[in-house]
Amino acid sequence: MTQIYAYIPFKNGSAEDVALEYPAAAKKIDAAAMLTAVVTGSGAELDSVATEMSKIYEQVIKVDNQALAYPNAEVVRKALVNIIPKDAILLVAHTTFGMDIAPGLSVKMDAAYAADIVDFEGIEGTRLKMVRQELGGAVSTHVTADISAGAVITIRPGAFAPVDGGAANGTITDKSADAGDLASTRKFLEVVEAEVGDVDITKSDVLVSIGRGIEEQENIELAQELATAMNAVVSCSRPIVDAKWLEKSRQVGTSGQTVKPKVYMAMGISGSFQHLGGLKGNPFIVAVNKNPKAPIFQVADVGIVTDILEFMPELTEAISSL
Amino acid sequence: MEILVCVKRVPDTAENEFELNGAGNDLDRDDLVYSVNEWDNYAVEEAIQMVDKMGGSVTVVTVGDDESEEILRREMAMGANNGVLLSDDAFEGSDGKGIATILKAEIEKGSYDLILTGAQADEGAGQVGGMVAAMLDYPYASLVNKIDVMDDKKIKVGREIEGGNQEMNEISLPCVLSIQTGINEPRYVGIRGIRKVSSVEIPVKSASDLGLDAASVGSAGAKTRRVDYFVPDMGEGAEMLEGSTEEIIAKLIEKLKAKGGL
């Protein structure tokens, strides 16, 4: 029988949303698989997450150690190598923690690796068939992995439908004694919080958001003028912040702000999942992009194929004369 | 400090509209524009700045075909001192572990204090750096957006985590770091810079030069394989507004009014 383990990330004593998404992913791998949640941490916080998980999962393993109090990928990896059976499938969320731990863990477990999976199409023989994306979401691919010696797989948060938790009465098994030597060559020091900017983009109902399609720093003015006409605020994708054209607090996405506007104007933004990950609350999305194949058109409500540098001034003028 | 930076030649997402080939098993690559993986430019820039400050050298390495040589030259035009091309028919079809195995063999031939990769490349996997580190038993940190050298045994690194917060870690050398965009501002490379390095010799190493068993890499050694490319059926997608600019704007304004955008 396929054995699947799901690593549960948590913050401030409660599990992240992906904890409710692993069960759907596991079912798509093998509906008959045995699924076990794995929680590592320390003390009362760990216990409360383990209890929370026992309401969703039939089997929960907890590993309690002071060295695991902060999820330092190197330390967690050492513990998991000793806890996860060699031929099992381990699911990890494709987050900054997942990217940190999973590739090296697959090497240490001598298991197959697949990253950022958005769908599973079942097991045939020794091979598991999966769907992932390349080139910033522009194309999808099927990949297969030989899982006969186990697999480590990261899944994209939000890609699998969450289950309604609460019904299970799972057993919690304490495997702290099996974690082994957790000494580490990488020492966690602290988390430095992101700086707060002048403008709070999370407060605005309408965002005019610009991406690499803005091409030059001077062109940001065109977006600012449109935003003013719409009584909106300018936000952006990551490359605009990397180029230091706008401050970090204007960035929408997993490594930026989470926003819930009513209307989101995506101007020259391709629509990578890290960008869309910051867009919540089902806003009305208008995408303007000169590439008719841009992935943003798959999630937008309204699409316009044109050059934003020509389109924005015309739209500004039309709105201003209403 | 001796620094090795792993770089990859990838299709440029800003310059291409991707189409599948007739058989659907690959992209139509005939007219694709390629460039250096965006993340790798930040890694090379960081390495150059470190060496400018502390001395040492920067080597850029790639696993690829003949055409990958051009990206090594580009990174050398930025200021990398050496380039190495790892190329062999046996490398074709490698999965992440295959690429990491090949890079590890090259790394073991030198003595590097620091190995840098990009946070991710065209396939969006973000796997090679962590795998190389695990294979070498070196410490690893991903998504690094700050490096402070403490002494010749230790560095302090910042990792970018969710929400733009930064996780600070102390790591012992030698180690492997994957570099996140925004850590610096990669310098511009002009035609003249490229011309300057156009005649520099770039060694090419094969599987046997690296002492690699051909069965451990390439499609033979790959546990994970790409079967095909496809365009996903995402339901209806966006309602595309068409017509003259005036017509489009009129339709858009109606919709914005209805949705509370105006």
Ligand SMILES: Cc1cc2nc3c(=O)[nH]c(=O)nc-3n(C[C@H](O)[C@H](O)[C@H](O)COP(=O)(O)OP(=O)(O)OC[C@H]3O[C@@H](n4cnc5c(N)ncnc54)[C@H](O)[C@@H]3O)c2cc1C
């Ligand atoms: C761990 C991690 C975290 C990340 N976090 C974030 C995040 O929080 N937020 C984020 O945004 N990204 C994030 N990224 C980066 C993300 O993967 C993408 O690289 C980024 O979102 C791309 O931004 P973009 O759409 O502006 O640029 P591109 O992908 O380059 O797209 C530009 C688009 O503009 C179009 N265009 C070009 N010129 C014009 C024109 N004149 N008129 C109209 N259209 C034009 C092009 O067709 C293209 O579709 C993260 C990446 C990683 C690895």
Ligand SMILES: Nc1ncnc2c1ncn2[C@@H]1O[C@H](COP(=O)(O)O)[C@@H](O)[C@H]1O
């Ligand atoms: N073929 C390759 N040659 C050299 N380095 C590579 C290659 N593929 C990936 N890398 C490195 O690994 C990083 C992450 O790529 P990936 O794991 O493929 O997402 C890249 O930014 C490169 O630094």
